Amino acid sequence: MTNLHSKSVSVIDTASNTVAAEVTVESDPLGVAITPDGTRAYVTNKSADAVSVIDTSTNTVLTTVPLGGPPWGVAITPPVRQHGAL
Numbered sequence: 321m322t323n324l325h326s327k328s329v330s331v332i333d334t335a336s337n338t339v340a341a342e343v344t345v346e347s348d349p350l351g352v353a354i355t356p357d358g359t360r361a362y363v364t365n366k367s368a369d370a371v372s373v374i375d376t377s378t379n380t381v382l383t384t385v386p387l388g389g390p391p392w393g394v395a396i397t398p399p400v401r402q403h404g405a406l
Contacts, residue, residue, distance in 0.1 A: 322349040364391035
């Protein structure tokens with residue numbers, strides 16, 4: 321869950337409905353998407369014009385990707401398979 325004005329993302333333990341961790345990200349985190357395998361979270365940072373990539377096993381920011389403008393949303397799609405590829 322993004323915390324827009326505190327520059328953080330809350331990790332929620334769904335079994336207990338409690339905050340398990342807080343991850344500090346860039347300015348104004350707005351959107352979040354999780355990869356299909358659950359290993360990464362991508363968080364849009366509206367005022368920083370960037371996306372933070374979070375390792376969900378360690379709850380740490382791996383990298384921040386600069387963009388050319390403010391991101392308003394984020395979505396994850398599975399990789400596209402080439403015809404004939406395994």
